[in-house]
Amino acid sequence: MTESLQTTLVLGGTGRTGSLLAKRLAERGRNIRTAARHGADVLLDWDDLATHADALRGVDSLYLVTPVMRVSYADQVAAFLDLAEAAGVRHVTYLSTFGADDAPAQIDIKAVEADLAARSTITHSVVRPAWVMQNFTDAHLPVINGAITVPTGSGTEAFVDAADIAAVAAETLLAPEVHAGALYAPTGPQALTVGEVADIITAVTGQSVTHQDLDPEAWIGGAVAAGIVPAGYAVMLRWLTGTIITGHGSTPNDDIEKVTGQKATTFHEFAQRNAHAWTATAAV
Incomplete structure (x- = not known):
């Protein structure tokens, strides 16, 4: 199979x-098929088995993102x-979570x-990113009435840009033989409190x-x-929040530079x- 035919x-x-x-x-010449419940190249609904085989037809590598807003999904x-x-x-490159070794048994x-590691006919890479910076620009941790509301105390986290996570994942999919069995934990270059994140947003946007x-x-009760x-x-x-509160949030490492050279x-x-994400919200 030639590179041009790989999907x-x-x-x-x-x-x-x-x-x-x-x-x-796609920019690197790989054929891509995106899958999601809405707006992608193909429909993939974890609860509709009829969508699975069609999504996989003709595919030789996979970026695995598990069902969202669930903790029990291993069988699916x-x-x-x-x-x-x-x-x-x-x-398969699997989008996992930073500190997965310490995740509660229910997750x-x-x-x-472990399932991926036990399979003999496929290779795999695991990407365990820190909390994503984009949390602060979307509905996860938005700025509302001038505040980011989240229980993290004075704990720190090495927040990482989703673009850097994607860059790491791309390398594992483009050269799986190089990254087979690898585990990467992409982080940002600084461990920051959410208060320090708020200070940076203030400095950049001029809005408190x-x-x-x-x-x-x-x-948590309010979110539920x-x-x-x-x-x-x-x-x-x-x-996730308890890890940061107790001082065990992610700390900076060089995995991004090691894998991507950037x-x-x-x-x-x-x-x-x-900046526009916060200034546009403030203007509403």
Whole structure:
């Protein structure tokens, strides 16, 4: 098979990393098929098995993004990977989560990693990014009434640009033989508190932004009550925020530069590039 005939299926192809990854791979000459429930090249609904085989037809590599807003999905993913193997997929890059080794047992992140490692007919790479900078420019952690509301206390996190995650994932898919069995944990170059993130946004936009800390259970309970997340997802929010609160958030490493040859994006650079997201919101 020639390079021009190779096709990568990008799950979550309209999402934050998937859309950027698809664009990057296409620019490098790879045939791309994006998959999502809406707006992608093909429909893929985790709960509709009829969509799985069609999405995988003619594909030899896969960017695996598991079902969102769920914590139990290992069986669904395993069945999908069985189909992928049968369809001729020979490499999978899995979008995991930073610190997956310490995830609560109810969350299937590590189970998917173990499943991939146990398969003998495909190679795999695991990408475990830190919290994504884009959280602050979309509906995850928006600036509302001049504040970012999230229970992280004074803990720090090495927030990472989704574009840098996509760059790492692209290299693993373009040269799977080089990255087979690799585990990368992309981070930004600085460990920042959310208060420091707010200060950077303030400096870039000229509009005052602060961090509003609050009781974690009140925040999680409010998100569930408002229908923003399902009740079962509370364990994920509790783990993610609790890691930062306890001082065990991600710390900077050089995985991005090691894999891509480019330095990781700073939050200040990200803020300058995305200032319009906050100024447009403030103008509404």
